[in-house]
Amino acid sequence: LVGNYDSSVRSVRNARQATEVKVDVALRQVLRLSERDQILTTVLWVRLLWTDEFLRWYPEEHGGQSVIRIPCKDIWLPDIYLYNNADEISTGKLGHLTDVIVQSNGLVEWPQPLTAKTSCDINTRFFPFDHQQCELLLGSWSYDGTQINFTHLVPYGDTSDIIENGEWELLSMSVYRELNYYSCCSNPYPNVRYVMRLRRKADYYIFTYVLPCLSCLVIVLGGFFLPTNAAVRIQLEVTSLLALTVYLLMIQENMPPSSGDVSILGKYTM
Structure with missing residues (x-):
């Protein structure tokens, strides 16, 4: 399937067509919110989904095999970064070497775990009865909106399996899609912003x-x-x-x- 595959070519046959990449973020745990450093540390499960037109086959011609798992380094991957990354070691790029799940219709799912350190504007005026709002800003670094149509899979963050933090209570996790223009480029860059509202446990x-x-x-x-x-x-x-x-x-x-x-x-x- 990947014998003649070129991983440097975007996953569409028509170069004028944008690749629709969807993201789904599950918040597993709020590890720490450092008020002094203004850094939020979280454990996330991130899924990226898109359609690769070069990875399609007929299951009946391959023994009924409709789903395969292959190393992510063997195919084209969207360069999604955490824009508000605050980790001094990591660049914020989503790129764990996990396998991708490919379906016969070309749908690619790339799940990966992530321990994220992101900047967060802290307001401690009402400490210890304060609420904080922190964000995760995701988007492509080199592909603009004409090449990657980046959007969210569902209109909320997944918090169904979150592990409770002893100091902070998660009130909500909403998600928004934005189109941002930068001074370097004429085309917009689509971003997905996850907004987490936290309340300090004051006991x-x-x-x-x-x-x-x-x-x-x-x-x-x-x-x-x-x-x-x-x-x-x-x-x-x-x-x-x-x-x-x-x-x-x-x-x-x-x-x-x-x-x-x-x-x-x-x-x-x-």
Whole structure:
């Protein structure tokens, strides 16, 4: 089947025809969201589907064989990249050497696992009761919309088998198709954007940060009811000040160094 196949040629007989490539992303796990580095680490199962007009056969002529699996390096593959890749080691290209599943009608399915590190704009103003919105932006790097019509398979991300994270709760995972124009090129580049909305599970931070800070507030207010000449009053206020300083350092250690969205809890400890 691939004896005379040229893997450098796009999978259409008419070069003017765009190859329709569909993507389906299943979110398996949110590993970590680093507020300081503003990087989201996720485990994904990605499927790419397209039709290869050079990989078609009649099953009745091959013993009823209608589906085969062959190494992906033997055929043409779309160059799909993770545009907002934040991994210093990887370029963000989808290219795991997994086998492709080819059907007799030319439909090619390329499933692959991916541990993705993507940039995410973090807003910690309402920490630890904050919501975050992070994205996965996928698209071809060298083929524009006249060559690859890149779109999503279904209008939502697959979260049916997600492994729960101890700190973050996934609220939704929606998907949008975009046409982006860049200064380098006149033709548009289609992208698929997966948007994940996350909510922080605040129980740990309530007992670690919020309640101790409120306790310090009660202690400070209680000091005003002590006699002005009592030595314990000064000791109590100084101790509360030191405690609030420690909590301020703990909070700021995990927050991104940004002046635009300082957390309300951080402002309180100041």
